[in-house]
Amino acid sequence: MARIPNLKAPAGACDTHMHFYDAARYETAASAAFTPPDASSDDYKALQQRLGLQRVVIVQPSTYGRDNTCQLEMAKAFGDDARLVVVVDENTSDDELESLSAAGARGARFFMLAGAAVPWDILEPVANKVHEHGWHIQLQMNGRDFADRHEQLARLPGTLVVDHVGRFMDPVPLDHPSFKALLHLIETGRCWVKLSAPYESGLNGPPRWDDLDASARTLVDAAPERMLWASNWPHPNHHGKYDEADLLDLLLHWADDDATRNRILVDNPAKLYGF
Numbered sequence: 257m258a259r260i261p262n263l264k265a266p267a268g269a270c271d272t273h274m275h276f277y278d279a280a281r282y283e284t285a286a287s288a289a290f291t292p293p294d295a296s297s298d299d300y301k302a303l304q305q306r307l308g309l310q311r312v313v314i315v316q317p318s319t320y321g322r323d324n325t326c327q328l329e330m331a332k333a334f335g336d337d338a339r340l341v342v343v344v345d346e347n348t349s350d351d352e353l354e355s356l357s358a359a360g361a362r363g364a365r366f367f368m369l370a371g372a373a374v375p376w377d378i379l380e381p382v383a384n385k386v387h388e389h390g391w392h393i394q395l396q397m398n399g400r401d402f403a404d405r406h407e408q409l410a411r412l413p414g415t416l417v418v419d420h421v422g423r424f425m426d427p428v429p430l431d432h433p434s435f436k437a438l439l440h441l442i443e444t445g446r447c448w449v450k451l452s453a454p455y456e457s458g459l460n461g462p463p464r465w466d467d468l469d470a471s472a473r474t475l476v477d478a479a480p481e482r483m484l485w486a487s488n489w490p491h492p493n494h495h496g497k498y499d500e501a502d503l504l505d506l507l508l509h510w511a512d513d514d515a516t517r518n519r520i521l522v523d524n525p526a527k528l529y530g531f
Contacts, residue, residue, distance in 0.1 A: 258306060261501035263508055265308035266518050270525035273419065273452050273486030274300065275317040276330040285321025289371030292319060295490040297333040303489055307504055311531055313362075315341045315394070317492060318371035328359055339529040341365045341394045343373050346381040353389045361391070362529050363417065368397040380412065387414040392448075392528070399424035399457070402434035406441070415446050415528070420453040420488070421475070427458060427467045430474055442479050448528060449475050451510060451520065452486035454503070455494060463502035464509070472510040476520075480511070483520045484528070 277295045284291045304312070312334055314327045324342040331338040341363040342356055353361075364386045366372075366379055374382070383393050392415035397405070399422035409416060418438065428435050441447040451472060458465035476483050485507060487500045511517045525531065 258499055259501045261307055261504040263505050263517070265504070266514075266522050268311060268526065268531070269307075269309045269521040270311035270313065270485075270529070270531065271304070271307075271309050271487045271489070272313040272484040272525050272529070273315050273450055274312060274489040275315055275319075275492060276300070276326055277317070277319060277490070278326060278330075282320060282323070282326040284319055285323065285373060287321050287371055287373050288319045290319070290493055292317075292490065292492045297330050300489065301333075303487070303500060307487075307500060311337045311339075311525065311529075313339045313341060313486070313525065313529055316343045316365050318367045318369075318373060319492070321373040324356070324361075328356075331360055337531075339531070343367075344382060344386065345374055346378045346385065348382075348385070350385075350389075353386065353391075357389055357391075363392045363394045365394045366396070368395070379408070383412045383414065392417050394419065396420065396423060399438065400428065400432075400434050402437040402441075404434075406437040409441060410444065415448065416441065417448045417450065417484070417528070419450050420456045421451055421468060421472055422449065422457065423453070424457045424471075427471065430470060435471060439474070439478055442475070442482065448479075448482040448484060448524075450484045450486045451475070451506070452484075452503070453488040453491075454506065455491075455498065461502075462498055463505075465506065466509070469509060472506070476511050476516065480516050480519055481524060483511075484524055485520050 396419035454465035458468040
């Protein structure tokens with residue numbers, strides 16, 4: 257049964273990564289690897305209330321490819337407490353980017369796993385284009401490839417946001433070349449990391465995923481001012497397996513004090529997404 261988290265979320269707390277689905281109203285993209293069950297704004301508002309969250313960043317899921325309509329429509333239910341990360345490509349016009357910005361978009365998503373809607377070869381041109389609009393690049397990839405992709409990622413202008421504690425698939429030691437590559441990106445001052453979806457990297461859960469403690473704490477120690485928290489609700493391809501209270505409570509283990517947790521939940525997302 258879903259529970260109330262032990263961590264009391266501060267005012268203005270933000271979930272920086274979640275998705276909406278509505279199979280009856282929005283068509284699954286041909287590129288999609290799967291279609292999750294429906295997840296509505298009312299469902300999510302109930303989760304916000306249970307966890308004590310106020311703000312949300314709605315992320316375009318791979319299910320809908322390059323059609324951002326579902327997320328844009330759902331965002332309207334949350335007013336100025338919502339921002340979006342959308343999928344665009346090198347042909348997206350400046351006028352469209354301005355329209356998306358007005359709707360709350362602040363980043364361009366690159367999901368580089370099964371079901372990807374955009375290819376690697378447009379990452380740099382898209383990054384250059386959206387940087388002019390003050391957006392960041394949000395990246396989800398196999399974290400074990402960070403060493404191979406390091407030079408390319410380091411060339412990107414502006415801010416890079418990495419999903420899911422790096423998504424290393426299984427835990428990696430701190431001296432793994434790709435974990436070290438991620439730390440180097442963080443050291444540039446332009447890379448942020450979402451402390452989210454531990455089930456995409458950890459094996460010892462739920463509820464604790466303590467096999468991620470070392471890597472998560474190392475990331476927090478490296479740049480507490482650029483760490484974010486997210487639920488990844490409704491857990492695409494893992495639907496119904498996890499209690500989000502457990503995911504929020506991981507911050508009790510990964511961040512040492514309330515001040516750091518408040519930065520992760522409130523101050524950092526407010527700065528990055530412009531709340």
